[in-house]
Amino acid sequence: MKHWSIFGGAMLSLVYLAGCGGGSGGGSDGEGSGGEGEADEVEVIGEDSENATELTFWTFNEQHIGIYEDAVNRWNEEHADRPIKLQAEVYPIDQMNNNLLLSLQSGSGAPDMADIEISYFANFLEGDVQLESMNEYVEPVLDDMVEERFDIYSKDDNYYGMPYHVGATVMYYNTEIMEEAGVNIDEIVTWDDYVEAGEQVVENTDSMMTTVEVDEHFSFWPLISQRGSDYFNDEGDLTLANDTNVDTLQFLDDMVNEHEVAEVTPGGFHHSEEYYGYMNNGGAASLMMPTWYMGRFIDYMPDLEGKMEIRPLPVWEEGGNRTAGMGGTGTVVTNQTEEPELAKEFLAYAKLSEEGNIALWQELGFDPPMYTVWDDEAMDEPNPYYDYFDDEIFDTLLDLNGEIEALNITPDLPDVQSEIHTNVLNSAIRQQNQEPEEALKQAEEAVKSGQTEE
């Protein structure tokens, strides 16, 4: 019996897995942080319509529901013969992804529709894809869209995920600090200019020029993407330690440790409580993040209202890209839905229509993937984002259209992310116990050693 109890104890470690899903805060990935640590919520939209077909929708960001609320209401007015009742459920990001993955793996328990964040998306493209192809709806409108944003959620020419935004990475400048330092932000053209301006800021004010993420990828990934590089090349081969990436990591390292114009982000990443407080108090003069980060300013940094302005990223060389598409979430229809046709048509209605794309801006402050609406009149209507930032957001974005490189998403992406978040940035920038090249090479080896043969 004694033996059995030990044995049983050992078993627990395996069984334990089953219990891990609950209670995880998540929130360390991109947009995910909106729903961080909150209790699960359920919202039912279109409740009052009779004979409505019920669809369930899982998401990790409560804000996202806003877009479907708008869409369901319009849909039910236009399609009185087949109304929809949408049950939207919010879970912490890790938990939601684990549950979705396991229910798609096991063949039962999945919702009709779900949000999948880009860092997790690759997991869902492995094996026989358990998602519905959206091609019949995507293909007719693809020309009006920023196509790269659809490519990242596709496999073998099938489009599965419908994006929320372009995620154009921009520079947010705190004009108050910049003026105090005597810097004209419109004269910052190249990254060299940026560092130079940084030196002026550090010299003349109490603030740093910017912050560098070491627990997350929103400092490193946009920069390599801006330069046309990535973790993988177009064929999907790992190119993590290529020259551009080494040089870019060196640049971040230098900004922090050599020029001392930047510091490691308080809390480790730009979605941490520590950072919000720090930035709100004028800790740094600028921030590089995608446009969808605007909402974070409004929600968490109220004191900066009216002080922040948005500009394109500085360039690496003349004529280079001035932005990069970052982060993102694809909404999918799973193959376990009983109403595939209705779910797909509704999703297309919400995400691929002009109204839907305008709502993405008005409801969520996202730069919608359909660029043909960017200069639509409706986009100029006043909203909290224009109050907080300057009025030229979409002029800036229109200007940047075509400068966004696609990201190469492969099944090994989660592996690479985990190396970047745990080892690479930490040892090259925070601890400084490895040279950038060494850190990237080591990460490349680690990912390769974990690769499954296919």
Add this chain to the structure above:
Amino acid sequence: MERSETMSNKKSFSLKGILRFLNSRKVAPYVFVSPFIVSFLVLYLYPMIQAIVMSFQQVLPGQTTFIGTHNYQRILNPTFFQALGNTATYVFFTVIILVMIPIVLSVFLNSKSLYFKNFFRASLFIPALTSVIVAGIIFRMMFGESENSFVNELLGLVGMEPVQWRYGAGTGMFLMVLLASWRWIGVNILYFLAGLQNVSEELYEAADIDGANPWQKFLFVTMPALKPVIIFVATITIINGFRMFEESFVFWENSSPGNIGLTVVGYIYREGIQQNDMGFGAAIGVVLMLIIFVVSIVQLKFFGAFKKED
């Protein structure tokens, strides 16, 4: 009508028969242990067999294939060894701390000359009632990196520099061990207190007559009497240590800088679920099971737990 009556008669008759059968001397013991057996079969044995099978597979939706020992070959990588190293260090410290300190404290708490005994007992036990996650969040705030965090302010009072607790390998391990120790000391004190009740007063009297000092009494009377409890506590601490997950998760959510907080179970979670590589996760689980098994056997042998009581 009649028919159903006879049926129900039959039913009640057979029900009686079943009850009699279940109450018989031979069967009753099995009835009483059956909840354990059923839960063991369903919740332990079946998943274990499944996990072993899965460890030889690549598990993808619709494309589950046997890939031989490939998963096992991949285990021997630096990350796994780091996770194992972290876990082993954690086990080492928790075993030392969670055996030694509770023994000493329980001897004090058992002493007749201690006042407010119940107050101390209760306050040492209360941490066991909290969840690791809740306590861990408080710990994380107390040990925050800014100089205004509670612990760094204390350090400031004695003139020390603020410490980035969650970013160093040593301090990270310290946080995990501290959290586990804080939480489990009370429970282990309970075990040792129970053990102390069984130490015969006569032995202490005899030791007094022989002129033993308190230290000698502790060493030669108390400790040998506590031996079975020590073996028990050490064994569960080792097993719990290898299974540790929450203490690390609550501080870093599975991506600690330089993997300083990565444990073997954390690695299973990361590879198996987060990175959708269930076969590999299962293989790590099987290896972990073997490690726990071997370590436990060695430890029990070392303490002489397999020897017959004389």
